[in-house]
Amino acid sequence: MKKIISIAAVGALLLTLAGCAGGSTSGDSASGPKPVDQLVVGFAQVGAESGWRTANTTNIQDSFKEAGIELKFSDAQQKQENQIKAIRSYIQQKVDVIAFSPVVETGWDAVLNEAKAANIPVVLTDRAVDSQDDSLYESFLGSDFVEEGKKAGQWVVDSYKDSTTPVNIIQLEGTTGAAPAIDRAEGFADAIGSDAKFKIVASQTGDFTRAGGKQVTEALLKSNPDVNLIYAHNDDMALGAIEAIEAAGKKPGVDIKIVSVDAVKDGMQALADGKINYIVECSPLLGQQLVDIVKQINDGKTPEKRIITEETTFDQAQAVTALPTRQY
Amino acid sequence: MNPTLLRAVSSRLFWPIVMLVILVAINVVAFPDFLSITVTDGHLFGSVIDILRNGAPTFIIAIGMTLVIATRGIDLSVGAVAAISGAVACSILLGSPDPGAVGTVIVAVAAALVTSLVLGLWNGFLVSVIGIQPIIATLVLMTAGRGVAMLITEGQILTVDSAPFKSLGSGFLLGMPVAVVIGAAIFVVAALLTRRTALGMLIESVGINPEASRQAGVRARVLLFAVYTFCALSAGIAGLILTANQTAADSNNTGLFIELDAILAVVIGGTSLAGGRYSLAGTLVGALVIQTLVTTVYTVGIPPIVTMVFKAAVVTAVCLLQSPATSAAVGRLRYRISARTSRVKEAAAS
Numbered sequence: 315m316k317k318i319i320s321i322a323a324v325g326a327l328l329l330t331l332a333g334c335a336g337g338s339t340s341g342d343s344a345s346g347p348k349p350v351d352q353l354v355v356g357f358a359q360v361g362a363e364s365g366w367r368t369a370n371t372t373n374i375q376d377s378f379k380e381a382g383i384e385l386k387f388s389d390a391q392q393k394q395e396n397q398i399k400a401i402r403s404y405i406q407q408k409v410d411v412i413a414f415s416p417v418v419e420t421g422w423d424a425v426l427n428e429a430k431a432a433n434i435p436v437v438l439t440d441r442a443v444d445s446q447d448d449s450l451y452e453s454f455l456g457s458d459f460v461e462e463g464k465k466a467g468q469w470v471v472d473s474y475k476d477s478t479t480p481v482n483i484i485q486l487e488g489t490t491g492a493a494p495a496i497d498r499a500e501g502f503a504d505a506i507g508s509d510a511k512f513k514i515v516a517s518q519t520g521d522f523t524r525a526g527g528k529q530v531t532e533a534l535l536k537s538n539p540d541v542n543l544i545y546a547h548n549d550d551m552a553l554g555a556i557e558a559i560e561a562a563g564k565k566p567g568v569d570i571k572i573v574s575v576d577a578v579k580d581g582m583q584a585l586a587d588g589k590i591n592y593i594v595e596c597s598p599l600l601g602q603q604l605v606d607i608v609k610q611i612n613d614g615k616t617p618e619k620r621i622i623t624e625e626t627t628f629d630q631a632q633a634v635t636a637l638p639t640r641q642y
Numbered sequence: 643m644n645p646t647l648l649r650a651v652s653s654r655l656f657w658p659i660v661m662l663v664i665l666v667a668i669n670v671v672a673f674p675d676f677l678s679i680t681v682t683d684g685h686l687f688g689s690v691i692d693i694l695r696n697g698a699p700t701f702i703i704a705i706g707m708t709l710v711i712a713t714r715g716i717d718l719s720v721g722a723v724a725a726i727s728g729a730v731a732c733s734i735l736l737g738s739p740d741p742g743a744v745g746t747v748i749v750a751v752a753a754a755l756v757t758s759l760v761l762g763l764w765n766g767f768l769v770s771v772i773g774i775q776p777i778i779a780t781l782v783l784m785t786a787g788r789g790v791a792m793l794i795t796e797g798q799i800l801t802v803d804s805a806p807f808k809s810l811g812s813g814f815l816l817g818m819p820v821a822v823v824i825g826a827a828i829f830v831v832a833a834l835l836t837r838r839t840a841l842g843m844l845i846e847s848v849g850i851n852p853e854a855s856r857q858a859g860v861r862a863r864v865l866l867f868a869v870y871t872f873c874a875l876s877a878g879i880a881g882l883i884l885t886a887n888q889t890a891a892d893s894n895n896t897g898l899f900i901e902l903d904a905i906l907a908v909v910i911g912g913t914s915l916a917g918g919r920y921s922l923a924g925t926l927v928g929a930l931v932i933q934t935l936v937t938t939v940y941t942v943g944i945p946p947i948v949t950m951v952f953k954a955a956v957v958t959a960v961c962l963l964q965s966p967a968t969s970a971a972v973g974r975l976r977y978r979i980s981a982r983t984s985r986v987k988e989a990a991a992s
Contacts, residue, residue, distance in 0.1 A: 362792065362797035365798050365799050368797050368798060487946055490946045490947060490949070516940075516943055517945075517946075518939070518940055518943075518946060519946040519949070521895070523888075523892065523895045524888035524889075524890060524892065525884065525887065525888045525892075525895065525896075528887065528888060529696055529936070529940075530940055532692050532696075533689065533692065533937050533940035533941055534940055536673070536675070536676075536688070536689050536692075536941075537672070537673040537940070537941045537943075550799075553888075553890075554888060557812065557887075557888070557889070561687075561812060562682075562687070563682050563683060563687075580799075580801050580890075
């Protein structure tokens with residue numbers, strides 16, 4: 315019995331070795347363009363922390379399936395070490411392109427250098443890495459958070475352009491230190507900056523969550539009862555703010571206007587119901603653009619270093635039309 | 643200083659209460675209407691009411707945590723249990739044809755509480771029967787629990803539209819927020835059960851010396867099962883309030899780090915992590931200090947970047963003032979003063 319097991323084990327080992335050898339030869343011939351259906355892409359996702367992220371995952375998986383490209387997918391459950399492990403395993407499997415959304419901004423140089431040494435191009439999606447050496451990745455596909463903040467600010471400037479009274483604004487920031495929170499605040503401040511009538515009376519973090527948005531708004535509405543507008547860095551906090559405004563006996567969207575970023579389904583519903591006034595989209599649907607980048611790389615072309623996700627904005631009327639087909 | 647004041651100073655609750663008063667004073671300076679309570683739509687409305695309502699979930703969990711800590715244990719899984727409880731309730735509400743019906747909400751709440759009970763039994767089993775150290779035993783559920791909640795919600799944030807369920811988090815009963823009423827009820831039940839019967843003393847005895855209390859005939863195993871189950875039940879109730887408050891089950895963020903806040907509330911309240919003596923009233927003060935601290939940050943307008951440092955400074959100050967070294971110093975001072983007064987009296991007599 316023991317003998318049989320050991321023979322089986324050796325056999326299995328040989329098979330894996332053969333598998334490895336086969337893998338490496340196909341990897342060596344990756345210099346010229348491959349037929350699209352033979353491409354293998356490894357994607358290391360952050361996790362499934364929100365509805366936004368789930369939509370992002372589904373869209374990427376669907377887009378690759380449609381393009382006929384094999385996608386190896388891994389979920390890092392918000393842990394950097396898991397993501398590094400996944401990237402290492404993609405390097406060993408000699409995939410053609412590695413794509414990933416970095417959990418955090420720093421600490422990627424070692425593993426990205428390994429990918430570079432193995433001649434595997436890396437595409438960053440949705441989030442950037444903080445590295446001196448930008449030759450470590452081929453392209454960064456994602457939203458421009460500063461631009462999103464500017465769009466939100468621009469709407470505020472436009473809708474209050476005839477007003478002569480001061481506009482008191484509460485800002486609900488995202489998680490302190492997170493790139494979207496920093497950039498959305500910066501873009502918004504840029505857009506409203508030139509006009510003295512806009513005044514950010516309070517700015518506190520709601521950690522991108524509904525509970526956070528609600529609790530902060532509750533307290534701030536009491537210490538700043540004359541507030542006119544709330545700018546939330548994401549829809550979830552805006553939804554929390556709506557609850558707090560209603561509890562204070564005011565009408566969200568009328569007595570206090572709300573601008574937010576994301577355009578997830580619940581946010582769009584509130585926009586269509588007139589409780590939010592304007593939403594700047596931050597789209598998770600970047601699968602098709604990622605497929606295009608992979609194809610470009612395969613054809614030997616160099617994709618743009620920074621590609622911005624195609625995004626739009628919604629007012630209340632547009633939300634009513636867009637809502638039935640909203641994917642996330 | 644007179645002796646009554648000195649006795650008050652050496653009480654464990656003195657410094658937490660001083661801190662609470664200071665925090666309230668800061669708020670009143672920054673925002674003069676802080677203490678004003680008005681009646682809006684037939685219920686009480688004001689910053690103080692907000693503090694009570696937002697602090698209720700932490701307080702409810704901290705009550706359960708106090709009893710667990712009194713047995714020289716700890717329960718790290720409360721945040722995860724809260725998330726699971728919310729997830730169970732919301733998925734039942736969403737799966738039912740009529741989420742707004744009171745009957746459906748009762749079923750959903752009951753299912754969530756039964757789930758919490760089972761999770762508490764699991765913790766109690768690991769600690770009392772298998773004999774795993776509590777910090778490790780509950781760490782299992784702390785890490786795995788959020789995964790379970792994610793499985794239940796399929797990784798989504800489940801938004802529910804159900805008026806009776808929502809009222810658990812933001813509704814009012816007799817003018818007071820429902821969450822506060824629930825918190826008060828649990829506090830009264832826990833206080834009566836443990837202080838009007840021998841239960842509290844038995845729990846303390848297990849915390850002070852499990853082996854000695856076993857030999858004295860205290861059924862430590864049953865008691866451990868009971869406290870962990872009660873703690874998980876409190877976590878389940880808190881989870882329902884948190885979920886109802888935001889009308890959505892968010893597996894990642896519901897009750898995130900609430901175990902730390904609850905433990906902190908217990909410790910600020912003067913219950914020792916080494917087990918034994920505990921104080922439910924102290925836990926109430928601890929939970930109020932924590933929630934008032936959060937509100938102070940918003941009212942005073944402390945920038946988010948320094949918020950953590952501000953909170954850490956306040957908590958450090960409370961812990962230092964409460965430390966045995968400080969109370970020993972106060973004790974010495976008290977001794978010296980009383981010695982001096984008696985010398986003066988002797989001199990006067992002679």
